[in-house]
Amino acid sequence: MSSPSSTADAIVLGAGIIGISVALHLQQRGKSVVLVDRRGAAEETSYGNAGLIQREGVYPYGFPHDYGALVRYGMNRTIDAHYHPSAVLSLAPFLWKYWHFSRPARHEKIAHIYSHLIEHCVTEHDKLAQAAGATGFLERKGWMKVFRTERERDTRFAEAARWNKEYGLNFRTLDPEALREEEPHLAPVLVGGLHWTDPVCVNDPQGLALAYLALFEKNGGTLLQGNAASLAQSGSGWSVRTGDGNVTAKDAVIALGPWADTATQALGYDLPLAVKRGYHMHYRAAGHAKLNHPVLDHERGYFLAPMQQGIRLTTGAEFAHRDAIRTPVQLGRAEPIARDLFPLAERLDTEPWMGARPCTPDMLPIIGPAPKHKNLWFSFGHAHHGLTLGPVTGRLMADLVTGATPFVDPTPYRADRF
Structure with a gap:
């Protein structure tokens, strides 16, 4: 007996924050959408992430070029970066290109391009959050880098001043006394x-994404469980198998994050994608201690963020194969240092969470x-x-799919830049 089938204007593969946003924006343009x-x-x-809408993030995270950092990473003992030796050879072509694009002059050009997306990030979230009744997830308090050495402090202060002049990014510099007042x-x-x-800080990233999804479903959208690898051309459109039967649509959007290659490679694309894996753990704050802002311990390379679930400790990047065994060694390195900086009590999670950034x-x-391919769209590779x-991506993708300016x-x- 054949499975039932249904039709829609668009299929969006991937129900992370990117896919949900794309589906919601397409729906707002009058399209019927299946996620x-x-x-x-x-x-x-x-x-799992640091829960930041990073309006200041005009410079995407680059590969370090100073000799000292490269030596530290080569020893493979840092918190902010770790690698699986078994993966280095296969990752080498990607890492070489990443290092090349991270050279200061190229990184600056990339920042100018990237800033055109970043400048809209808060306003576009505000629109969706207001429509979804989800503004309670957003806290307008910014975040902090804190410093252990005067050299790094002064370097980053000067960098922030340049970014303020060039991109209009706002910041405050805090001396030790002012920092103690903010974070006693x-x-x-x-x-x-x-x-x-x-x-803007997000106190529950998954909660915010689910609120956007609820708005999508309230307005007639459908979320189905299915296999993205089954995406195939169907006449002038696309089809995919789901637990509720086949779905066909004129347009298909691949928003699968680190799993994008499960669909793109089957269609003949060889895109230079890799993953940076990361870990987090939640803790109770000891006694009456309170962390008022998300805080990056700059020289040590870990992040503490107050979340609804507790204080979230996040690590830097792990370079490994996407599906390799979990190795939360960075979390183990960071925890005792974080405990010395802020009074963390017991762990609240049974095991560390791990995710992969595309x-x-x-x-x-x-x-x-x-x-x-006609009527096929890509929407992935957003890294951190x-x-x-x-x-922002949802709005831009909706413009492209519907033919708007x-x-x-x-x-x-565009994918053809590679």
Whole structure:
């Protein structure tokens, strides 16, 4: 007996923050949309992150070029970066390109391009959050880098001043006394802090994504469980198998994050994608201690963020194969240092969470039409800024799919740039 089938205007593969945002924006343009994921919504990469809408993040995270950092990473003992030796050979072509694009002059050019997306991140989230009744997830308090050495403090203060002049990013510099007033429960080992005031904090990233999904479903959208690898051409459109039968649509959007290659490679694309894996753990704050802002311990390379679930400790990047065994060694390195900086009590999770960030070597996402197929669209590769750029990407993708004038020039993000 054959499975039932249904039709829609568009299929969006992937129900993370990017896919949900794309589906919601297409729906707002009058399209009937089916969102397809192998699991529930926002249960993978979009579940665990630092919870920041990074308005200041005009410079995407690059590969370090100073000799000291390269030596430290080569020893493979740091918190902010770790690699699986068994993966290095296969990752080498990607890492070489990543290092090349991270050279200061190229990184600066990329920042100019990237800033056109970043500048809309807060306003686009605000629109969706207001429509979804989800503004309670957003806290307008910015985040802080805190410093242990005067050299790093002064370097980052000067960098922030340049970014303010060039991109209009707002910040405060904090001496030790001002930092203690803002964060009285941090240990008195810090020489100052840099407070980025434009970013918005999200106290439950998955909760925000699910609120956007609820708005999508309230307005007639459908989330189905299905296999993205089954995506295939169907006449002039596309079809995919789901647990509720086949779905066909004129347009299909691949928004699968680190799993994008499960669909793109089967269609003949060889895109330079890799992943940066990351870990987090939640803790109870000891006694009456309170962390008022998300805080990056700059020289040590870990992040503490107050969340609804507790204080979230996040690690830097792990370079490994996407599906390799979990190795939360960075979390083990960070925890005792974080406990010295802020009074963390017991762990609240039974095991560390791990996610994979989808990355391109030039640090720009892939947004736009598939070069070799009609009515197929790509929307992935956002690296550290998936949460930040979800609604921005959704709006841009909706412009492209519906033939509207794009509100941001999409040319630099097209897949055919590679």
